[in-house]
Amino acid sequence: MRAHDVEGAVAALAEAPNAEFLAGGTNLVDLMKLGVETPDVLVDVRRLTSDRVEDLEDGGLRVGAAVPNSVLAADRKVRTRYPALSQALLAGASGQLRNLATTGGNLLQRTRCVYFYDTTTPCNKREPGSGCSAIEGHNKNHAILGSSEHCVATHPSDMAVAMAALDAFVNVLGPDGDRRIPIEDLHRLPGDEPQRDTILEHCELITSVDLPPLRFLSNSKYRKVRERASYAFALVSVAAALDVEDGVVRDIRIALGGVAHKPWRATKAEETLRGEPASEENFRAAAEIELEDAEPLRDNAFKVPLARNVMVRTLLELSEER
Amino acid sequence: MGQHNGWLRKGRIVDAEITLRVDGAERRLTVDTRTTLLDALRERLGITSPKKGCDHGQCGACTLLLDGRRVNSCLALAVAYDGSEIITAEGLAENGQLHPLQRAFVEHDGYQCGYCTPGQIVSALGMLDEAEAGWPSHVTEDLNVEEIVLDDEEIRERMSGNLCRCAAYANIVPAIREVSDR
């Protein structure tokens, strides 16, 4: 069905617990065909939320939830001011999918865990209490940080990792009005409720994403590691922004993809590096501190040195390219 | 085995009447709301040039130009695109003459079994437009470059959304390059 406006869309979902928002459909339609997502009604929001990328008064940027991924990646403001975001989008999916997928949908895409995708294998995210097939199964693509005994899935979005590093805010409309969620808080760790990917209420609709006016974010980059050269999800990825002056780290943002149930802000590494010389040694030490608590599974121990190496390499390049 | 009522509304199949403009011709049809654009074309309209290779947006064989942009038609619900303009590989020929890109594929043998081929060609057309519009790709060295130069590396990356199991890639790239170089 099509609502007339965003408030109408939100109201429709508030009334119908088994309705879902539909934008590009690249994740939802995929999951519906497999019976993983089973809405009765789809509320088409593609033309309701903004499809524009606009300057904000404070110097930041507002990205409408309906902006296609390809358009966002190509936007010149994004390319100059938040290159990590553009790179992250271009590293994701395929040209065709980027044309269909939207900002809002990309944030809300669900894990690619093969057991989640298969309705015949136990999955606590799909059916709480049924068990996690990945913990003792094929888990090369699964989490090394922040997982629980109920779920070791990872969040597959590249865009979200970049947005996490860029300190974005997600604007959401609910039945009681707007709220503004720091992107770090949007996605959850699995904990005891792996079925909940985000903190959003069922009927809340993402309307836009705000990027802050921090100048140094223009020195940012996204590095994605995948098994084949294109069109594959990340084994591990890093989004980072670096402000270096006189060889010292003035400010820094780092987020990791492919390692956890949500984009992983490497706050420990950031804290370690602020005010320190921008050296390879320090980058490496900071990475190791961040990964100290990593809990590898049978198949994914390689992600620890991989994440470390990519963090170091990315930060080095940012400090050299400045 | 997963039981669910996923697709029903009040126990009935919901149908909708839509209009699609396909290869220049206006087509009115009734579709199940679950029907994708791909199946609407193939099953309801008998337009079989877009192919079903995976039905989940993972291979690109179903690529169409939808309102000017290349997309995987297998993930687009037909009802959501009522009124859209669609171009398929079948609609590219003019006056019985193959489109230059189609001719290039024939000359370079940019296919083998041919199943991914219509998707490759439509995708290539969309890709050329994107490059013309100055859109960078994952391999574009300078993200802020003014104009995109389509060398082999750019073509390969931009066409990576179209899988080819026969692996005609090494012939597909020069076929596209010939047209893009003109």
Added chain:
Amino acid sequence: MSTTAPGSATGTVIGAPLDRIDGPQKVTGTAPYAYEHHVDNPLYLYPLHSDIARGRVARIDAGEAEALPGVIAVISHHNAPTLADTRDRELAILQSDEISFRGQYIGAVVAETFEVARHAANLVSISYDEDRHDATFTPDRDDLYTPEQLNAGFPTDTEEGDVDRAFSSAAVTMDETYTTPVEHNNPMEPHTSVAVWEAGDLTLYESTQGTHSVRRLVAKLFGLDRERVRVVTLHVGGGFGSKGLPHANTVLAVIAAQVVEGRPIKFALTRQQMFSCVGYRTPTVQRIRLGADENGRLTATSHDVVEQTAKIKEFAEQTAYATRTMYATETRRTTHRLAALDVSVPSWMRAPGEAPGMYALESAMDEMAIKCNLDPIEFRIRNEPELDAETGLPYSSRNLVACLREGAERFGWEGRDPTLRARQEGRWLVGTGVASGIYPVFRLPGSKVRISYRGDGRYAMEIGAVDIGTGAWTALTQIAADALGVGVESINLSIGDTDLPSASVAGGSSGITVWGSAIFEAARAFRERHGDDPAAGDTAEAGTPDNPDTENYSMHAFAAYFAEARVNEDTGEVRVPRMTGVFAVGNVINPKMARSQFIGGMTMGLSMALHEESLVDPRFGHVVNHDFAEYHIPTNADVGEMDVTWVDEDDPHVNPMGTKGIGEIGICGSPAAIANAVYHATGIRVRDLPITPDKLIH
């Protein structure tokens, strides 16, 4: 490259790089694949698969599904017809409640639309009596057994001389084990059957590599007269072996067509279902031991293979086959052992045997060359055999050395520094590798060609052969033109229909040999009978003639592969920016299409080396990465420069065209060239495919 074909009047069309005859159809998307043939008022089939690997169907509750508007039937073993022949346990489906592997067909829903059929399938409630299953493939099982023979009738074990003694006294030895995973063929077009059952006649629009073999099978299974079964296959979106032997999907479609008589049944597998029961390549564990003297001459070669099969039907891949003939060695032993598991039946996948076997052998040869302190090409040349050791026969032609030498020159092998980890460009370690390739010249029986003169300067050429992307439509037309001494435009080729004379399956790279020989024979018969000025309606028929030379010569195609690999120091990512393949395949019918076959095979070799792996979860017994997102094949960005050429080779023994079959050789050896290059780049020898970043990160 020879452009004249022996026995042809003018010999000008064979060897020409003609555009494919079906090219315009393919680029416009109008070439009809099985699903796309128009049928009136079809119904759609969605299969029911078992969720357990072993046991029985206890109860099927189809009430909710049957009540759904648009559902015509829910079929199971309760209401499926009894097949006339139930001996083949892979194909005789729905005959009992027994389940032999996870994913086995246990029923089907037939409905007015695909969406309704899919939905209804999800509403069918099935309960099982589950038995403990065994789907764990390991090489140290104590129940491994020796098959009576291998696929294609090859002997299971061979032995020449005392290998163990030669090995223990050899100056240089190596003993390593290589493993390859389960792989799925995954042609872009899923297996498809459109079954039309009308008044006792069955028409099947089928995506198959062999129309006549499907007809034979269906007739046998359903107790039908062959004349009442017609199989039509104008275009196939790839097969790579998985459409060579018929699978249960075809049977399911015909069962449904029988149950719901009167309306055509359309059944195309989803990509996910392609991992269940349409065949796959067995995983292999291959132990190779080589012993050589101080001059690098092999004195001992042993190749021991462990692989899997299904309990319900045996398939024994001929993995060590190539080792029996590839190199000269004083002593040699090859063995094959199988683990029979509660899994679906393995089947042909491009170059069964040679593909995994040559990966292991050519990796071992590389390791051995290094141990012997010899250049890997020189090492191979030193062990070039005079005769085929297994049969004692001379080769009809063998130009492996020429391929290695020419490839070395083209690739720039001269002056290669064998030092490991010696070359780095930025964060990328660079290495190069070489490997040999081989593929036998197979002949399959049972092909016939009919030629008729239409009276308008045109000849109708009919054979039930299938073009699965190989270019048969065009190649056979070229052969026919030269065989009759006319131009290509004078030939009207009809293929892909059981109404046409019988043809062998498009497999074993045998098509041109078998069908082409039949065309030459039929053309000879035609000219003999009707001369150069025939009358309309004149006709002649002939089958593939016997070739006594097959008793006197060992016939194989050979190749040499070179690859450059770049491995990222930080991430273990592997990229292959260039490959060179030099082939010795006799004559080439169409150079343009031949290049395509070669790059296709080489890229599938790259895929095997770096990407493909079907992950079986033994707790459940099925492949868990069952789609294109998680089962990786190369994207366009994974493939760099593909330099392909072939040497002049005139082989008068193989067939009248002098050709050797080129569809599969590209994957035989190319994975090893890449693995060897990765070793050269990094110093890390990965003996377990695919070579993914996790195996290279330290």
